[in-house]
Amino acid sequence: MRAGLDLGSSYIKWVAGPAPERVTVRRAAASVLDYREALKRLDARPGPGGCVLTGYGREVFPGTARTEVACLARAWAGAGYGDGSLVDIGGQDIKVLRFQGGKLKHHKFNRRCAAGTGSFIESLCHRLRISARRFNALAGEADGARPLNSFCTVFAATEILERVQRGEPLPALARGAYASVAARVREVGVLEPPVRLCGGFAAHHPVFRRVFAEGGGGEAETVPHPKYFAAWGAFLLAWDGAAGV
């Protein structure tokens, strides 16, 4: 067995299997404060051999650490994709990677601000006291998006609450929040088609993909198991052996 472990700011993702083409385990747990506790819940045992670590917390445990960009690039190649762009919306950042012939050509991150990241919508859900699933369902019900004026995560939640109090429909505002995320993604970097989405945000907010296309981002497809894409890249790197495991 070899494994890839993505220690993200919101979730830990664990991918393992007995061969590079055979993934038998895909598990995730909220990372919150204690990575070790989360690992126990996943029954994951990263060791110095056979596991590649990635994500925000990749240096917490001993072992071979690779950045998410390297793992995403490996996953892109592993999926057999050629030209195109990958958008990874994580808990605290947005990454845009551009590929030619399956090779990474360019990558860019968002600026140092949570607006437009997974935490933006997470924070809105928290303030609105609804789950991510419910937020996604509401956005899916709306005929159109009502844009939000606030850029800041905190003020955006306040704005939604105020506008709901004034009688505006929450579904259209939820869709407007997705439109804000889409606008932030388009700011990060040029997207060469085909565009593919990955990351926890793409997994938990499938309606976002439609809003992204409506807002001028172009048609996008979500990669299989989007939440685990970076962890899968780490898993493939573990099998490559090139990472020194």
Added chain:
Amino acid sequence: MRAFANAKGLLGKYYRGMADGKRPVAWCSAMGPVEVLRALGFEVYFPENHAAMLGARRAQEPLIAAAVRHGYGPDACTYLLSDIGASLEGRSGLDRFGLEVLPPPAVLACNTNQCREVLEWFAFHARRTGAPLVSIRTPRPLEGGGPSLDGYLMDQWRAAIRALEGAAGRALDAGRLRETVAFAAEASRDWEAFLRLNEGGGFRHDFGDDLVLMAPLVVLRGTPEAAAFYRDLLTEVRALPDRPLRRRIFWEGMPVWGKLRFFQEYFPKWDAGVVASTYCLSWVFDLDPAEPLESLARAYSSLFICRDEAWKEAWLERQVCAFNAGLLLFHEARTCHTNTNTRFRMPERMEERTGVPALVLHGDMVDLRHFSEAETRQRLEAFWETRG
């Protein structure tokens, strides 16, 4: 390096010299008319040096808060905010050097060649202390020289000198100015030669070293002590062997004063090092003692920071090539609007122009709330892992 101990000794003597109150003290902006002030007999104190010290000591946060409470915007330059905050709170960042209380100014002198902020900053101290403020208003961004600009700048310098003579109670001695400019020119020449030892494949000193070793040029420019210091530094470092280095970085923008150690420890783990920087090369002045005033006016309006984008890009291209840099690392300092060159697409243009990749780090020169070690590492490591 022996030079570190020499610099420490020199700076200690400089600060203690101001504490004794024997000579009137002029407060001067970093790129202000320091040579004129020295030739007029002033001790010279630099609020920007003070702000950098506060940043390096990580003492800035309550001081920034004090300045913001006083009414300054939280997005204003954090050099300005931390120094003004220290003044409001009666704090000194130089107490380790024997300056428990900052020396009161007899006069304040600044040049807007760096930014508008220095003028507002010095105006605060002028209002608070009642000392006269003398400013040289250099326009920015400059495309190049020309007779009308030269004439305007000479008028600005002459008017400033008249005002400073009034504050000093004496006329500027042409011989002393020539001598001061000669010392500044010598120090600057040796400083540049020291920096350029890293050209080609050379690596004898890094950005962290440079930021410490440039201090005498900042605060003692125009003195024989500074000239001697750089003469010795050059001799010492010329004799050192080059260190091997795989990843050569050119740093563009302000330092992150509170994270110098982080970078000095982090870069070697990746066999990387900052071989040169705009910031340190900006302290190279083309001064000519044969025409001291004209060359001062010319040199202080030819700084990187006061030039337009086209000039900066051509200059950066030459440096990236000369230092054989494999990465042009831009620091987007949140509150340094003038010395941040990422906001008008320069990194992308530099990549297109030179073929050398450019990367942007987000931070600030003083306020560490705008800087994240994890994010910085992520950006650099993603770059190195995928592009070598």
